[in-house]
Amino acid sequence: MLLTTKELFQKCYGRYAIPAVNVFFMEEIHGLFAAAQKAKAPFIVQTTPFARDYAHPDMLLSMIGAAARIYPETVFAIHMDHGYEAHLFDAIEKGGYTSVMIDASHDPFDQNVARTRAVVEKAHAKNISVEAELGVLAGVEDDLTVDAAHSFYTNPQEVEDFVNATGCDSLAIAVGTSHGAYKFSGGQGLRLNILKEIQQRLPGFPLVLHGGSNVSSEVVQRINNAGGNLKTDAKGVQEDEILRAIPLGICKINIATDTRLLWTMVNREFFRDKPDEFAPTSPGKIFMEEYQQFMLKKFELFGCVGKAEDFK
Ligand code: 13P
Ligand code: G3H
Ligand code: NA
Ligand code: ZN
Numbered sequence: 001m002l003l004t005t006k007e008l009f010q011k012c013y014g015r016y017a018i019p020a021v022n023v024f025f026m027e028e029i030h031g032l033f034a035a036a037q038k039a040k041a042p043f044i045v046q047t048t049p050f051a052r053d054y055a056h057p058d059m060l061l062s063m064i065g066a067a068a069r070i071y072p073e074t075v076f077a078i079h080m081d082h083g084y085e086a087h088l089f090d091a092i093e094k095g096g097y098t099s100v101m102i103d104a105s106h107d108p109f110d111q112n113v114a115r116t117r118a119v120v121e122k123a124h125a126k127n128i129s130v131e132a133e134l135g136v137l138a139g140v141e142d143d144l145t146v147d148a149a150h151s152f153y154t155n156p157q158e159v160e161d162f163v164n165a166t167g168c169d170s171l172a173i174a175v176g177t178s179h180g181a182y183k184f185s186g187g188q189g190l191r192l193n194i195l196k197e198i199q200q201r202l203p204g205f206p207l208v209l210h211g212g213s214n215v216s217s218e219v220v221q222r223i224n225n226a227g228g229n230l231k232t233d234a235k236g237v238q239e240d241e242i243l244r245a246i247p248l249g250i251c252k253i254n255i256a257t258d259t260r261l262l263w264t265m266v267n268r269e270f271f272r273d274k275p276d277e278f279a280p281t282s283p284g285k286i287f288m289e290e291y292q293q294f295m296l297k298k299f300e301l302f303g304c305v306g307k308a309e310d311f312k
Contacts, residue, residue, distance in 0.1 A: 001311060002068065005077045005099035006129040006169045008042055009206035009251040011310040016303030017246050019295070020044035020208075022081060022256035024051045027284050028263075029063050031291025033071040038292070040308040041299035044099070044252060046079040049087040050142035061096040075308040079131070081254065082141060085115070092122050098129065101172065105133035109158060116166040124167070131252075134162050135174030137211055139183065156197035163202060170206040170252065173198055177211030181220075181234045181257050190241040192248065199249040209245060212237055212253035219261050226268035239301055246303065253302065259291065266290055 008018055023029050023045055036043045047060050064078055079099040080091050091097050100123055104115040116132040123130045135154030139145075154173040163171060175198075176191040177183060198207065215236030223230055242253065270283035299305050 001075045002098060003042075003075065003077050003311060004127065004129040004169075005044060005079060005131065005206075005252065007311070008044070008075075008077055009170060012042070012251050012304070012307070013204060013206060014247055014249065016307060017209075017242070017250050017253050018042050018044055018304060019212075019298050019302055020046050020079060020081070020252045020254045021259065021295070022046050022048060022051065022254070023060070023064075024054060026063055027288050028259060028291060029067045030070075031288045032295055033067040033074055033076075034288070035292040035295035035299065036074050036076065036308075037071040039296055039299040039305045040073070041304040041306070042075040042308050042311065043295075043299075043304075044077045044079050046081040046254070048081045048142050049083060052087060057091070057094075057096075065096075073308070075311045077129075083119075085119070088119055089122065092119075092126055092128060095126070098127075099131065099169075100128055101131040101133070103133050103172075105136050105172075105174075109162070113162060113165045116162075116168055120167045129169040130167075131170045131172055131208055132162070132166055132168035133172035133174075133208075133210075134158060135172075137174050137178050139179030139211060141179040153191060153194055154198060156194060156201055159198050160201050163205060170208050171202070172208040172210050175209070177209060177237060179211050179257070181213075181215050181236075181261065182231060183211060183213075183215065183234075183236050190237060190245060192241070192244055195245060195248045195250070202249070205249065206251040207249040208252040208254070209237075209250045210254045212242075212255050213257035213261075214238070215257060215261070219258075219265050223261065223265050223268055226265070226272045228264065228268055242301060255298065258294065262290055262294055263287055 077098045082103045102119040104112040175195045213236045215234045266287045
């Protein structure tokens with residue numbers, strides 16, 4: 001069942017969070033939908049402009065459409081992650097997405113409002129939900145790099161004005177996470193005090209956490225043991241931080257790095273252990289299974305196992 005993110009957030013607010021997972025290729029889509037059907041968990045499948053340029057927008061949406069038929073019990077939204085106008089207007093025009101994100105967070109406040117408002121008008125005319133962002137995350141997001149000096153937390157004093165002026169349906173905030181494998185390099189974790197202040201100013205309004213990967217040190221270690229060279233001080237969002245963020249209005253948690261690390265681990269280990277093999281389907285099968293197990297754990301942690309029933 002294809003829903004908007006607005007519909008998903010109306011049910012989950014304050015109770016559980018919905019994982020929003022970035023997909024690039026077929027095996028991820030199978031793993032995601034299979035896990036969600038098994039767990040009866042709602043989810044958000046999302047694509048960045050980078051993913052659309054890589055695979056082609058039609059390819060991604062066709063695979064997601066096929067997955068919806070192969071796993072008919074699933075409850076989900078299709079979201080454009082970190083969009084900018086060229087991709088967003090194309091996606092809104094051609095259809096397929098039930099939710100889009102306009103990321104104008106790098107612009108000054110007024111410009112962010114104006115760009116977001118323009119997307120909201122076009123998207124709402126087609127019943128598409130809009131996520132906007134206020135505050136800038138550090139890290140690497142596909143082809144965009146933001147260093148820590150140019151990142152900043154969301155200012156809680158601005159959030160009401162921003163939401164009222166834009167008409168957005170959910171708000172991505174910067175409360176200490178960053179994109180990519182190297183989060184929290186300064187050792188700080190999630191700024192729950194800032195999140196709490198934001199929620200008090202926007203009671204009931206869905207908030208979005210970007211940079212939600214856990215960056216398992218076990219996975220990083222296994223990658224390095226199989227020939228990888230990742231920094232071992234990599235650390236992501238901890239389980240207890242997730243649990244404390246959900247009652248504070250975090251409805252959507254974005255995950256990309258964790259599944260990319262998983263792909264790297266499976267493939268490095270496979271080709272290390274089976275140097276005579278060259279069939280992509282062999283590590284592909286292992287990856288789909290590992291992906292499913294990974295997602296089942298996320299659904300469990302985020303509290304959304306069985307919650308697909310909320311929407312039937
Ligand atoms: P991670 O890098 O933590 O996976 O964050 C992904 C994200 O926010 C995608 O928009
Ligand atoms: O937003 C989606 C990107 O794929 C995120 O990339 O995992 O490096 O943050 P990342
Ligand atoms: Na997004
Ligand atoms: Zn993001």
